[in-house]
Amino acid sequence: MNKLEEPTLCSIPTRLGTFTAGFSSRGLCQLDFPRRNRNGARRHTGKSALNDKLRLWLAETEVALNESLSGRRVSRFPKLDLSQGTPFQREVWKVLQRISAGQSRSYGEIASKIGRPKAFRAVGQACGANPVPILIPCHRALAANGKLGGFSGGLDWKKRLLSIEKIDYRN
């Protein structure tokens, strides 16, 4: 895999806690859920220290994240940098982005949509590798029987995101 460009990390406060967004020179490349444990040797950059490009992306990310966390359709996405993903993963993420708020798909349906109906298991892996959760709505991917499947940010977050959008699932 390629050498990583160190992202610029920014805090984004929301009604569900403070998220951390990471920006490369190409766009938003990372979004982290609020952590109980403080910084952890991370550097956080204030708005004033950012160049125009990053300031715009940060503002767009803030708006998009808050829209999504309120169950609304995202009106405008920031530029995303998904260059770290494999071609397969990017295909999966593209399909995920087409699932609108309040809807869900099974891992198998997503696999079929990219022309690899038997790769349903790899789709799960790709969802777990999604660097920009919520904006790329990996929480809208459920198991075929209506159960939750997994979530890299923790199943509690998945349940919370699903209930915000009134998406049904089975325990």
Added chain:
DNA sequence: TAACATTCCGCGC
């Protein structure tokens, strides 16, 4: 090569 955020089928309750 060994994980996996799966799915499907067959069984027993």
Added chain:
DNA sequence: GCGCGGAATGTTA
């Protein structure tokens, strides 16, 4: 119907 166990399966590091 539900919960198991087991097999098949594609992608990744």
